[in-house]
Amino acid sequence: MSRLKGVSERDPRAGFRNERRVGDGPVPQGLLKAARKSGQLNLSGRNLSEVPLCVWRINVDIPEEAKQNLSFSSTERWWEQTDLTKLIISSNKLQALADDIRLLPTLTVLDIHDNQLTTLPSAIKELENLQKLNVSHNKLKILPEEITNLRNLKGLYLQHNELTCIPEGFDQLQTLEDLDLSVNRLAAVPASFFSLSSLVRLNLSSNQLKSLPAEISQMKRLKHLDCNSNLLETLPPELASMESLELLYLRRNKLRVLPEFPSCKVLKELHVGENQIEVIGPEHLKHLKSLLVLDLRDNKLKSIPDEMTLLQSLERLDLSNNDISSLPYSLGNLHLKFLALEGNPLRTIRREILNKGTQEVLKYLRSKITDDEPKQSDSVTDTAMTLPSQSRVNVHAILTLKSLDYSDKQATSIPDEVFDAVKSNMITSVNFSKNQLCEIPKRIVEVKETVSDVNLGFNKFSFLTSNLCMLQKLTFLDLRNNILSSLPEEMGSLIKLQSINLSFNRFKIFPDVLYRLSALETILISNNQVGSVDPQQMRAMEKLMTLDLQNNDLLHIPPELGHCVSLRTLLLDGNPFRVPRAAILMKGTAAVLEYLRDRIPT
Structure with missing residues (x-):
């Protein structure tokens, strides 16, 4: 009983209330019983206008089943069961939260998005263990200063509200890693706000910001900065010194010039569309x-x-x-x-x-x-020693572009003369697309030390031989429009592969070997017959940003796919699943992932 002692001291009547409470009806006792065992309670979409008192007091009161049964098995000993750590009350009609929220001090996740809240109770400061707070899609006009007491908070989601300012002391949230303030009414953010040194993702899009403080450079760990749809006319030069920045979104502003980016050496995406540059x-x-x-x-x-x-x-x-x-x-x-x-x-x-x-x-x-470049062949006529096939070899591409190009020839094999022309030249790109190839050319291994980009699309490959897997420096591989139904396990050795295109083939199963390629950032596997994906293995692919599964046979989208937070583009159109609905898909990847996360069983 020791875990209840502190709460009981705050409320002397705790554990001795037998009267039926108003508002207990919408929450079945079976759901509360399950929550005591799992520590998680999901009340999403129950049309609640207030949170029933039995929810706030779930860690305090003697449960109904205990009053009816004086003997307990080891699984029913309610006083030893788990305190509530995750509470989801999203998609209801809540206009306020009671101060009774203080009775849930063990909460680590509180999700109250999609309600009608105009403020948060000051008692929220007592949720000292809270790590994730989602109050998006409400009607908040101000944030209570007490929110700055949540010193363990890692994720704070405040998008789609009516906020006009940030409270003082916000920089005390030093553990915060993910902050979303998009679609509010912020005209400025205080310089101290940028002392959030642990922040990795910051979304300030769709506000009324005219400038960013120079102090933004203090966010040394920031990887993702979204300032789309504001009123920015200039950017502070200090922005260009952010060494961790990978994704920078500045669409729909009033920028006329860009800064130089001498320190942003890991920047992968720069979006400055719809400006005045x-x-x-x-x-x-x-x-x-x-x-x-x-x-x-x-x-x-x-x-x-x-x-x-x-x-x-x-x-x-x-x-x-x-x-x-x-x-x-x-x-x-x-x-x-x-x-x-x-x-x-x-x-x-x-x-x-x-x-x-x-x-x-x-x-x-x-x-x-x-x-445009002069060629020696302009002044030297072909002799009898010239092989006819040499005229088909683009020597200029080999020398200048470092590319071995024998594409669009409808050939069933690659002539030896093509590989002979390489000699000692360094080749980084191979393009044998739009032919009639059924087998990987054996001599492709001759460029394995340097080649990073291989295009074998629009051929007739039904299988891949192991010589392709010897190209250890391969980063881009295009195999679209073939008749492949599987990939060899040896492809697991392509540890530098960043992008693979398998669209328009005959895959019925998502190739298991892809899950083991940790460097993959882009997987295009549309227009196949794939029936399922493994969300757990997909989640481990921390660099995956683009996943195209359009026009396959997916009957079910696993909610756990919502945990793949690295995804920036997830394409699911043209599959026979019923949820998410088309209206959700049209909102874009972030909305789809959020929708899926909300459907994960608790």
Whole structure:
């Protein structure tokens, strides 16, 4: 009984109330009994206008079943059962919380999102063990200063409220790692707010911020900063010194210039679309060697510098709706998977090429590099010693682009002359797509020491041989549009693989070997027949940011998939499951993951 002593001292009547309490009805006794055993209680979506008193007193009062049964088995000894640690009261009609909340001091998770709360009780300060507090989608206008007493808080979710200010002392939440203040009415945040040195994710989007304090650089661990949809006209230079920053969202602001990013060497995504940026120069690009995504759509750019080729890791580049009339041919040297150019007055690329998509545009740009450079063959005529097949080998691509390209030939095998042309040159990219290949060319192992990007899409592979798995430096692998139904276990040796495209194949089972590739950031496996995924193994893939499962046979989306918080893009359209509904899917990845987490059984 010792665990009840402290609470009983605060309330002398604890344990001696036998009268039936108003409001106990909506919570079945069986649910309370289960909560005493598990320490978790989910009252989501029960149309509650107030929290029943029996919930606040679940750790205090003698349970109903104890009053009716004087003998207890070891599993029913209520005084030894678990105190409540997780309480979910989301999606109800609560307008206020009682001070009785102090009777649950052992809570580590309190989820009260999607209600009608206008404030929080001052007694919330007594929840000293609280680690996660979700009060999103309410009507909060102010936060009580007592919230700063929650010194163990790691996640605080306040999005979709009516907050206009942050209380003093907020910087005392030194354990806070995840903070969401999006969709409020904040016009400013105090400089002391940026002393939250443990913060990893900060969402300030959809507020009324006109500037960010220079003190933001004090957030040494910050990886994800979202300031979309504000009124920012400039950025503090100190922002560029944040060494841990990986994702930076600045869409829909009033920015005219970008800062340089000399210290942001791990920045992977930079989103500055829908601003008023007129110039982007080499000084903005030269330090962004890790950048995967660059969003510059809906600005006022007139040109793109040749130095864009410094971004050798870049996969997605969005230049839509600018004033760009021509592109540097060197852009074709990038390994882009997505290039958006719509809405620009381009005059140097024919519309029919633009309509064919990213790879055709890049191929065109590369061909123009070749056309513009003098070739020895212009002055040397072919001799009888010249092999006919040599004319099909792009020697320029081998020498300049470090690319072994024998694509779109409808060939059933790769001629030896193609590999012979490599000689001692370093090859980083292999493109054998759009052929009739049924087997991985054996000689591909000759470039295993240097090749990082292999495209084998649009062939007839029904299996993969182990020689592909010898390419230890492989980071990008494209196998789309084949007839694969499985992957070899030997692929587990590709420990540097970051992106794999398996779309339009015949997979019925999600390849188990993918779960073991811890460096994977992108998995594209749409348009197959996959029936399920393992959320536990998926959660262990901490670097996975993009998962495309569209147009498969998923009948059920496991709620535990919501724990995969590293995902930035989760595509599920075109599957036969009933939940989440289409309306949830349309809200985007973050909303889908939050929905799934809320459905995890307690």
